[in-house]
Amino acid sequence: MADSEHSSTNEALENPQEVTKEEPELEFSDDEEALTIRMYNLVGERWTLIAGRIPGRTAEEIEKYWNSRYSTSQ
Known part of the structure; x- marks a missing residue:
């Protein structure tokens, strides 16, 4: 029984990308997005x-x- 618990812990350590959480997507208002686009076109x-x-x-x-x-x- 202890071996099965130990095994699952090792699997999590071997595959850290499966354990990490994704960052939440940024929310921009329509005005913020439009201003960002305009400014990017002006200043890169x-x-x-x-x-x-x-x-x-x-x-x-x-x-x-x-x-x-x-x-x-x-």
Whole structure:
């Protein structure tokens, strides 16, 4: 009985991607998305400048949102 419990623990450690949780998807309002698109067209990937125009958003959030929605590498 102890062996079966030990075995399941080892399986979880061998496959950490199955144990990790996905990060929640970022929610942007229509206005935030439109402003992000306009700013990106003006200044490119200068996420800090774009974040300065959207109250409450960080450069990291905007970059992550952009890459999840508009990345051409997928």
